[in-house]
Amino acid sequence: MAFKKDDAVRLAEGLESLLEDFDPDTLDYSTRRRLSEAARKLSLATEAPGDTVHRIAHSSFQLPLALIGVETGLFDILSDLNGGTATNDELAKKTSIDPALLRRLLRYYQSFGIISQSNDTEYGGNNITRALVTLGGRSALPFIFAAIAPAINAMPQFFRENKYANITDPAVLPFHQGHNTTEPAFNWLNERPEVLKSFMGWMAGQRDGLPTFLSAVDFDAEFAKGAEASTPVFVDVGGSMGHQCIAVRQRYPELVGRVVLQDLPETIEKVKASPLPGFEQIEAMEHDFFTPQPLRGARAYYFRNVLHDWPDAKCIEILQNIKPAMTAESRILIDEMILPEKDAPWRATQQDFIMGACQAAQERSHGEWVKLFENAGFKIERMWKYTEELSDYLIALVPK
Ligand SMILES: C[S@@+](CC[C@H](N)C(=O)[O-])C[C@H]1O[C@@H](n2cnc3c(N)ncnc32)[C@H](O)[C@@H]1O
Numbered sequence: 211m212a213f214k215k216d217d218a219v220r221l222a223e224g225l226e227s228l229l230e231d232f233d234p235d236t237l238d239y240s241t242r243r244r245l246s247e248a249a250r251k252l253s254l255a256t257e258a259p260g261d262t263v264h265r266i267a268h269s270s271f272q273l274p275l276a277l278i279g280v281e282t283g284l285f286d287i288l289s290d291l292n293g294g295t296a297t298n299d300e301l302a303k304k305t306s307i308d309p310a311l312l313r314r315l316l317r318y319y320q321s322f323g324i325i326s327q328s329n330d331t332e333y334g335g336n337n338i339t340r341a342l343v344t345l346g347g348r349s350a351l352p353f354i355f356a357a358i359a360p361a362i363n364a365m366p367q368f369f370r371e372n373k374y375a376n377i378t379d380p381a382v383l384p385f386h387q388g389h390n391t392t393e394p395a396f397n398w399l400n401e402r403p404e405v406l407k408s409f410m411g412w413m414a415g416q417r418d419g420l421p422t423f424l425s426a427v428d429f430d431a432e433f434a435k436g437a438e439a440s441t442p443v444f445v446d447v448g449g450s451m452g453h454q455c456i457a458v459r460q461r462y463p464e465l466v467g468r469v470v471l472q473d474l475p476e477t478i479e480k481v482k483a484s485p486l487p488g489f490e491q492i493e494a495m496e497h498d499f500f501t502p503q504p505l506r507g508a509r510a511y512y513f514r515n516v517l518h519d520w521p522d523a524k525c526i527e528i529l530q531n532i533k534p535a536m537t538a539e540s541r542i543l544i545d546e547m548i549l550p551e552k553d554a555p556w557r558a559t560q561q562d563f564i565m566g567a568c569q570a571a572q573e574r575s576h577g578e579w580v581k582l583f584e585n586a587g588f589k590i591e592r593m594w595k596y597t598e599e600l601s602d603y604l605i606a607l608v609p610k
Pocket residue numbers: 396413414447448449450451472473474477497498499500513514515516519
């Protein structure tokens with residue numbers, strides 16, 4: 211039966227009344243996600259052409275303007291009101307923003323749903339404001355603004371000049387054009403302590419609210435049986451702040467064996483200087499994964515979102531550096547997205563372009579992963595899917 215005008219009006223009225231007093235936290239995770247996706251698709255399907263053009267043409271405004279709200283502490287103040295409100299003048303005093311400028315900022319944030327406005331003069335925080343002051347939010351905005359946005363903005367010219375060839379050469383990237391540098395992205399990052407700090411916070415917070423692989427796999431039973439205190443049970447290679455090591459320890463307080471974070475010296479130094487809560491039972495070790503793995507016989511060499519940073523040839527080097535350290539009980543655990551051929555998730559597709567622009571890397575489909583593992587001398591033993599949002603999988607590899 212066709213959807214008629216009366217049905218549309220009833221649906222709109224229902225949504226309007228829902229929004230009058232709506233607390234998304236009262237919904238269970240999958241209902242909330244379903245409603246959000248349906249509303250997003252409906253909004254796009256019903257958008258007027260003029261709105262489409264304005265939305266896309268001005269899309270690059272949101273990041274810099276939201277960054278101002280994070281940097282000035284405005285979003286912290288609004289979130290801390292816990293449902294209460296404050297006036298423009300009160301907020302101006304607390305943030306030291308000129309009241310006339312603040313009024314314009316608040317007006318912008320309200321119009322994009324980033325904050326709430328209860329009457330002509332009172333403002334408050336909402337679910338979006340609160341998301342932007344989590345570790346992930348407050349880290350992602352400065353990191354993406356400083357490191358990624360210039361690379362993405364360079365893409366139209368880069369592709370035009372390269373006749374729309376795919377990005378495959380790590381020495382010639384939109385990242386280089388956007389930052390006017392010839393340095394590899396991780397070198398550039400490691401020379402900028404403030405940007406590195408944001409990156410590390412973003413790595414720790416990027417999947418806030420989503421399940422981890424531990425929701426789908428009983429790590430202790432599958433990989434750690436019979437381990438001794440000296441056995442490295444979980445080696446998180448390129449693990450940034452060690453958030454996944456902490457998650458393993460917290461999930462299995464009785465886990466026997468060593469849990470080890472490995473990363474580059476600049477990262478390990480920062481982790482030691484300000485460890486995340488729960489890091490006490492984790493070992494931090496400097497290790498370059500383009501050199502042979504120093505820990506022999508680990509039960510799990512775990513890589514989350516590491517291989518997506520590198521083109522196939524570099525991934526093969528990384529994997530082959532593990533092989534000599536493996537014993538019969540060792541597994542390489544790859545924690546990555548597997549892109550479906552149809553209906554790829556939006557969070558995954560934008561991630562794909564970050565990897566391309568900055569590293570000549572990519573998100574991969576099932577076929578692309580299998581080919582890469584085969585070329586590195588490995589085969590998939592088992593795999594577990596654990597998110598729909600990103601199509602995340604844990605993939606256990608053994609040598610062929
Ligand atoms: C995309 S981040 C992933 C971080 C973490 N695994 C996660 O999922 O949150 C990639 C990590 O690889 C590290 N890395 C880059 N090059 C490296 C190298 N040559 N050796 C070891 N770690 C490296 C970076 O410092 C960073 O922590």
